[in-house]
Amino acid sequence: MTSLVSLRGVSKTFDSGTQAIAALDLEVRVGEFLSLVGPSGCGKSTALRIIADLIVPTTGGVTWPEGKPEIGFVFQEPTLMPWRSALDNARLPLELKGIARGDAEARSKQALARVGLGEFEKAYPRELSGGMKMRVSIARAIAAQPKLLLMDEPFAALDELTRQSLNDDLLKLAREDGITVIFVTHSVYESAYLSDRVVVMTPRPGRVAADIAIAQPQNRSAAYRLTSQFTDAAGKISAALGHAMAA
Amino acid sequence: MKNWLTYTVPVALGIAVLALWEWAVAHYEVPRFVLPAPSAIAQSFVDDHAQLAAATWTTFRIVIEAFLLALVTGVALAILFAQSRIVELALYPYAVILQVTPVIAIAPLIVIWVGYEHIDNALLILAWLVAFFPILANTTLGLRSADRNLVDLFRLYGASRWQILWKLQLPGALPYLLGAMKISGGLALIGAVVAEFAAGTGTATGLGWTITEAGNRLHIETMFAALAILSVLGVAIFFLLSALEWALLHQWHESAISRRE
Numbered sequence: 001m002t003s004l005v006s007l008r009g010v011s012k013t014f015d016s017g018t019q020a021i022a023a024l025d026l027e028v029r030v031g032e033f034l035s036l037v038g039p040s041g042c043g044k045s046t047a048l049r050i051i052a053d054l055i056v057p058t059t060g061g062v063t064w065p066e067g068k069p070e071i072g073f074v075f076q077e078p079t080l081m082p083w084r085s086a087l088d089n090a091r092l093p094l095e096l097k098g099i100a101r102g103d104a105e106a107r108s109k110q111a112l113a114r115v116g117l118g119e120f121e122k123a124y125p126r127e128l129s130g131g132m133k134m135r136v137s138i139a140r141a142i143a144a145q146p147k148l149l150l151m152d153e154p155f156a157a158l159d160e161l162t163r164q165s166l167n168d169d170l171l172k173l174a175r176e177d178g179i180t181v182i183f184v185t186h187s188v189y190e191s192a193y194l195s196d197r198v199v200v201m202t203p204r205p206g207r208v209a210a211d212i213a214i215a216q217p218q219n220r221s222a223a224y225r226l227t228s229q230f231t232d233a234a235g236k237i238s239a240a241l242g243h244a245m246a247a
Numbered sequence: 248m249k250n251w252l253t254y255t256v257p258v259a260l261g262i263a264v265l266a267l268w269e270w271a272v273a274h275y276e277v278p279r280f281v282l283p284a285p286s287a288i289a290q291s292f293v294d295d296h297a298q299l300a301a302a303t304w305t306t307f308r309i310v311i312e313a314f315l316l317a318l319v320t321g322v323a324l325a326i327l328f329a330q331s332r333i334v335e336l337a338l339y340p341y342a343v344i345l346q347v348t349p350v351i352a353i354a355p356l357i358v359i360w361v362g363y364e365h366i367d368n369a370l371l372i373l374a375w376l377v378a379f380f381p382i383l384a385n386t387t388l389g390l391r392s393a394d395r396n397l398v399d400l401f402r403l404y405g406a407s408r409w410q411i412l413w414k415l416q417l418p419g420a421l422p423y424l425l426g427a428m429k430i431s432g433g434l435a436l437i438g439a440v441v442a443e444f445a446a447g448t449g450t451a452t453g454l455g456w457t458i459t460e461a462g463n464r465l466h467i468e469t470m471f472a473a474l475a476i477l478s479v480l481g482v483a484i485f486f487l488l489s490a491l492e493w494a495l496l497h498q499w500h501e502s503a504i505s506r507r508e
Binding site: 049052053054071073075077079081082083084092093095096097124125126144 | 400404
């Protein structure tokens with residue numbers, strides 16, 4: 001598979017003296033769903049921000065063999081503007097890119113419909129539940145038709161049922177649009193369910209501790225969570241994480 | 248029921264106090280240069296209506312001008328502060344010094360500099376000085392309080408500084424600004440009246456001057472009339488700005504959401 005982005009010897013030390021990541025090597029392939037799993041403060045978020053070019057690494061570099069694609073970013077919080085309706089929030093990326101208003105509106109309407117919020121275009125964030133706000137946040141990310149989606153523990157604050165339904169919707173969207181996803185999570189089970197590949201990171205300063213490929217069935221559902229295939233994958237990730245923590 | 252009481256209870260209390268006041272002044276034969284009866288004050292509204300109307304207009308005009316000037320300069324300087332840390336570091340201490348120096352102490356100096364022939368301008372400057380700081384301080388805080396992740400998102404999509412300011416920082420600072428406007432509206436009125444007191448009996452002809460003049464001549468009922476007008480002006484400014492706040496925020500801001508919702 002062709003490489004979309006690679007990090008070589010990336011490290012980041014903040015002004016406060018905290019070293020978030022040290023000598024991180026990471027290769028992300030076109031079309032894969034990659035999860036970064038690791039303990040709190042192991043630099044997962046920092047790695048995502050370096051890939052998005054929001055933070056400049058202290059050493060090392062990020063290369064894009066096929067050129068830098070359109071990138072979407074979803075944060076742990078929905079991060080919506082409370083003074084804008086769902087539609088106007090989803091429209092933001094297109095607006096900032098200077099896309100004509102009519103076109104931008106049509107595309108963001110479609111994005112909202114795809115995350116199941118077609119009826120809530122005019123609703124303000126305060127009128128929406130936590131899960132719905134996160135859906136708006138995802139609609140905003142996909143409205144700009146990214147090739148790479150960076151997600152920083154997006155579902156950590158949601159209840160289990162909402163989280164599972166968002167997991168399924170996310171998989172569907174990523175598959176339909178051929179989006180490469182880099183997904184940061186604390187949850188072993190979430191990473192086992194979603195990912196084609198899981199990279200386990202060490203405690204701070206973060207580096208790669210294990211790289212686990214997972215053979216996933218195309219269609220995953222609630223029943224899949226009960227199969228031995230799923231529990232084996234979760235077991236492998238969990239063991240690697242335990243090993244990384246002990247090292 | 249509750250809404251109905253909100254208005255009737257304070258009004259009934261007001262009428263009762265006025266009636267008691269009227270009765271007490273007559274019964275104890277209080278001289279009118281100590282405490283005039285409400286009826287005498289009402290008579291003053293009729294007798295002095297031309298002078299009171301002119302004074303009200305003068306004060307009102309200065310308050311509005313000073314408030315609008317404070318709004319424009321306060322927001323403009325706050326935007327400058329939010330764009331440049333150096334500018335903020337350089338100017339903020341002086342803004343604080345201006346704010347903490349009592350306006351009554353600066354007033355004579357400003358009056359001398361501007362000159363008695365342009366006393367309105369001196370009043371405008373003094374009222375502006377008082378009204379300006381809350382707008383500057385709150386708007387600066389509001390502009391700095393933009394969600395860090397949203398700023399990152401704007402940068403990810405290549406937004407310019409101008410776009411971040413216009414689409415993210417300014418709307419986010421609006422609740423802070425509107426709160427400051429309610430404070431500054433009242434302060435502009437206080438500033439204008441205090442400035443008139445300090446200017447003395449020059450060419451100033453506002454409500455502050457009316458109170459001083461009427462006091463000198465022991466026209467206590469005229470003092471009360473001017474005082475009543477000042478209170479009404481202050482309350483009107485507060486209600487107008489509260490209405491503006493509601494109009495701009497009720498759709499999205501937490502402050503405007505009722506608890507029962």
